Amino acid sequence: MAIIVDKDKKRRDIAAASTALLLEKGFKNLTVTEIAKNAGIGKGTVYDYFSNKEEIVFEIIRTFIEEHHNYLLSHTDQETSTKQKVLYLFDFFLSEYKSYEKHQDVYREYVSVSLSTKSKAMLEFNSECSVFIKSILENIIDEGIQKGEIKPIGKRLVDGLIKTERGYMILAWAQGQNLKVEFKDYIDTLFELIEIKK
Amino acid sequence: MAIIVDKDKKRRDIAAASTALLLEKGFKNLTVTEIAKNAGIGKGTVYDYFSNKEEIVFEIIRTFIEEHHNYLLSHTDQETSTKQKVLYLFDFFLSEYKSYEKHQDVYREYVSVSLSTKSKAMLEFNSECSVFIKSILENIIDEGIQKGEIKPIGKRLVDGLIKTERGYMILAWAQGQNLKVEFKDYIDTLFELIEIKK
DNA sequence: TTTTAAATGACCGACAGTCGGTCATTTAAA
DNA sequence: TTTAAATGACCGACTGTCGGTCATTTAAAA
Secondary structure, eight states: OOOOOHHHHHHHHHHHHHHHHHHHHTTTTTOOOHHHHHSOOHHHHHHHHHHHHHHHHHHHHHHHHHHHHHHHHHOOOSSOOOOHHHHHHHOOOOOOHHHHHHHHHHHHHHHHHHHOOOOHHHHHHHHHHHHHHHHHHHHHHHHHTTTTTTTTGGGGGGGHHHHHHHHHHHHHHHHHHOOOOHHHHHHHHHHHBBOOOO | OOOOHHHHHHHHHHHHHHHHHHHTTTTOOOOOOHHHHHHOOOHHHHHHHHHHHHHHHHHHHHHHHHHHHHHHHHOOTTOOOOOHHHHHTTHHHHHHHHHHHHHHHHHHHHHHHHHHHHHHHHHHHHHHHHHHHHHHHHHHHHHHHHHHOOOOGGGGGHHHHHHHHHHHHHHHHHTTTTOHHHHHHHHHHHHHHHHHOO
């Protein structure tokens, strides 16, 4: 045997090193040569860890989702209201913090790559992410119903709500507008309809 | 002077000739050389009518939106219920007809190109399309409120509903799933919340 | 010294976009 | 009526770029 590297760690390292570049130049204008140079490795080495350029974006988004999940866990507890939890879940779209705007840009690149890449791996990855987010939102809503904060019909809004947020993020970019306030209004309206008034 | 061709018509002709190819191969795998060959013109000529490959997709989607608008106008009248009108509006996502599945594919390519192209022209075009769709949905909802079919709060769902549909279309593709039934359920749930029961 | 995982960058093919030049048609002077 | 000049449509060979490959090198381990 020769040197054994932690393949998984190196994958993440390369992806991490490329994140800033991706945000700066966008996927289309980012070259693999640059990625390699930036990560301090040869171009061929990139392909020892990723089977194509697209996969790098998927690795980056995976890290972002993990980070966001941790953020979520550390910011919610029994006392937090259902609506507040939902807002936390969508925080990385809603937040005004600069670092979260980065997340949005990465997410946009990810969607763009997803829509132009048709591969089994891509489909599986996207499904995996979706199931994960859905299960979180489902838990939040279920708890809300159990606590008597919202009506049982709220459960039927889970799937759609996730799609709505995606729609807002995508159209915000495609129209060059800031739609955060609008999305917040939409959530407010839905909660007005499903909240149990005391 | 020499021959003067109807530049606008020729643009549309080239776009029309490329539609089938776009659906068959997807934007990424479609070459400008092929487009030219298929339209029966030289590659250089394509660039006399479009400043880049992306613009061809925008021209195609423009035609589709026009067609869909005409369909909508011819299918709604005073007798149609508010919910039915909403369903017609989103018909090209919901319908099971093969020709409408084409529309969805074109729309997906369009979103994909939008998300990876940052140009003033693109932003303006997207805003234009959005305003158009929004005004239609706004009219439908306003009429529904006036007729006493739905509660006034329904007006506040207009913006979000458009985004939800976009989200469904995009995630349906990205996850390789058919989400039509799910979207229909979501609409049903919303209407249950805002409809005035008799 | 041998074995082999890991790394590399020269190389290749594909493709978007450009550009110098041709050709068909119109105009208007002869 | 003829024909030279002008014009804009049209073309495809060419260029530069970039994703991805592979023969070769490096160096740790045995």
